[in-house]
Amino acid sequence: MKKWDIAVIPGDGIGIEVTPEAIRVLDTIADIHGGISFQYKEYPWSCQYYLEHGVMMPEDGLQQLEQSDAVFLGAVGDPKLVPDHVSLWGLLVNIRRGFEQVINVRPAKQMSGIDSPLVDPKGFDFTVVRENSEGEYSEVGGRIHSGEDETVIQSAIFTRRGVTRTMDYAFELAKTRRGHVTSATKSNGLVHSMPFWDEVFQDISKNYNSIETQSIHIDALSAYLVSKPHAFDVIVASNLFGDILTDIGAAIMGSIGIAPAANINLNGKYPSMFEPVHGSAPDIVGKGIANPIGQIWTAKMMLDHLGEQEMGTLLLDSIEEVIEKGIKTPDIGGTSSTTEVTDHILNTLTLRA
Known part of the structure; x- marks a missing residue:
C-alpha cells in the first residue's frame, strides 16, 4: 500500500473549519481506492501562533515540513490580530519561496448548479x-x-x-x-x-x-x-x-469559496503546497456555513499531483454532482451547512465508486 505523508496547516479563520472536512474526503478516497493511505501531521501555525510566539512559524518550520509528500494549507490571515503582510510573508510566502514552489495553478470552470x-x-x-x-x-x-x-x-x-x-x-x-x-x-x-x-x-x-x-x-x-x-x-x-x-x-x-490552487515545486527537492483561494473569511467563522468546496477541490489537485488522477477525477465529478442537486452553502445560493455539503460528497463518492 502506498502511504502519502501530508503536512496539514489549518491556519486561520475558516481554514480550521474546512480543512477537517477535506481530510474526511481524502480518507474516504483512500478507503475506496484500497491501495493508498494518508498519514497527517498537523501544524498549529497561524496568527494565534504568532501572538504566542512572535513568528508565524518556527525557525525550523521548513525543515519540519520538508519530509512530507505535500503541504495541505487551509487559510492564512486575521488582520485584527496580525497585519496581512506579516502573516502572509511569515507563513504562505515563506513556504512558497523556501520550497521553490515556482508555479501557481488555479482552474476556473462553470459548474452546473451554481449561478x-x-x-x-x-x-x-x-x-x-x-x-x-x-x-x-x-x-x-x-x-x-x-x-x-x-x-x-x-x-x-x-x-x-x-x-x-x-x-x-x-x-x-x-x-x-x-x-x-x-x-x-x-x-x-x-x-x-x-x-x-x-x-x-x-x-x-x-x-x-x-x-x-x-x-x-x-x-x-x-x-x-x-x-x-x-x-x-x-x-x-x-x-x-x-x-x-x-x-x-x-x-x-459564482464564489471565491469554491476556487482551488496549487503551488508546484518542479525539481522534486521539496513538497508542493495546496491551498484554496478563499482566505480565512473571518466574518463567517464559527457559523458553520463556510463553503468546503474550495478546500475539497484543492484536495483533488493534490491527488492529481501525487499521481492519483483517477481518484481526483472521481472527486471532482462527485463535487459537481452534489452541487447540481442543489446541496450548497449560502454563498452559492444554498441552505446547507459546511458539514452537510461534505456528507453528501462522501455519499456520492461511495455510490460512484
Missing part, C-alpha cells in the same frame, strides 16, 4: 498558470527619506529561467487540454519586463507547434474573462497578473 454572475457563461473551463517566485512580487526595493521627500521603490524582477519554466508548464498543460495558450502581457506600458516576457513566449511557442497561441494585454484580457471566458483554455501570466486574473476566475464561477 454565475455572467448572463451566458457558455461552459467556460480555463486554467491560469502563474509565475510564483519573482515578477512584481519580488522583495527588491525599499524606502528612503521621509515627509514630502519620502521615496518608495518596488522592483519587478523577471529572469529567463523563471519565465521559461512557467511557460513550459503552461504549454505542457495545454497538451492535455484543448491545445491553446494565452499569454497575459502589457508590453505597451511596461517597456522592459513585458517585451521580454513576450520574447520568451515567442521562443517557447516554437517548441510546441501543435499548440495555438495568442498574447493579450492584461487590461483587455481581464475584460475578456468577463465577456467571453469560454474562449480561453490555458492562460500563462506573471505573478501579479496571474493573481488578479484568478480572482476574476473565482468571481465568475
Whole structure:
C-alpha cells in the first residue's frame, strides 16, 4: 500500500473549519481506492501562533515540513490580530519561496448548479498558470527619506529561467487540454519586463507547434474573462497578473469559496503546497456555513499531483454532482451547512465508486 505523508496547516479563520472536512474526503478516497493511505501531521501555525510566539512559524518550520509528500494549507490571515503582510510573508510566502514552489495553478470552470454572475457563461473551463517566485512580487526595493521627500521603490524582477519554466508548464498543460495558450502581457506600458516576457513566449511557442497561441494585454484580457471566458483554455501570466486574473476566475464561477490552487515545486527537492483561494473569511467563522468546496477541490489537485488522477477525477465529478442537486452553502445560493455539503460528497463518492 502506498502511504502519502501530508503536512496539514489549518491556519486561520475558516481554514480550521474546512480543512477537517477535506481530510474526511481524502480518507474516504483512500478507503475506496484500497491501495493508498494518508498519514497527517498537523501544524498549529497561524496568527494565534504568532501572538504566542512572535513568528508565524518556527525557525525550523521548513525543515519540519520538508519530509512530507505535500503541504495541505487551509487559510492564512486575521488582520485584527496580525497585519496581512506579516502573516502572509511569515507563513504562505515563506513556504512558497523556501520550497521553490515556482508555479501557481488555479482552474476556473462553470459548474452546473451554481449561478454565475455572467448572463451566458457558455461552459467556460480555463486554467491560469502563474509565475510564483519573482515578477512584481519580488522583495527588491525599499524606502528612503521621509515627509514630502519620502521615496518608495518596488522592483519587478523577471529572469529567463523563471519565465521559461512557467511557460513550459503552461504549454505542457495545454497538451492535455484543448491545445491553446494565452499569454497575459502589457508590453505597451511596461517597456522592459513585458517585451521580454513576450520574447520568451515567442521562443517557447516554437517548441510546441501543435499548440495555438495568442498574447493579450492584461487590461483587455481581464475584460475578456468577463465577456467571453469560454474562449480561453490555458492562460500563462506573471505573478501579479496571474493573481488578479484568478480572482476574476473565482468571481465568475459564482464564489471565491469554491476556487482551488496549487503551488508546484518542479525539481522534486521539496513538497508542493495546496491551498484554496478563499482566505480565512473571518466574518463567517464559527457559523458553520463556510463553503468546503474550495478546500475539497484543492484536495483533488493534490491527488492529481501525487499521481492519483483517477481518484481526483472521481472527486471532482462527485463535487459537481452534489452541487447540481442543489446541496450548497449560502454563498452559492444554498441552505446547507459546511458539514452537510461534505456528507453528501462522501455519499456520492461511495455510490460512484
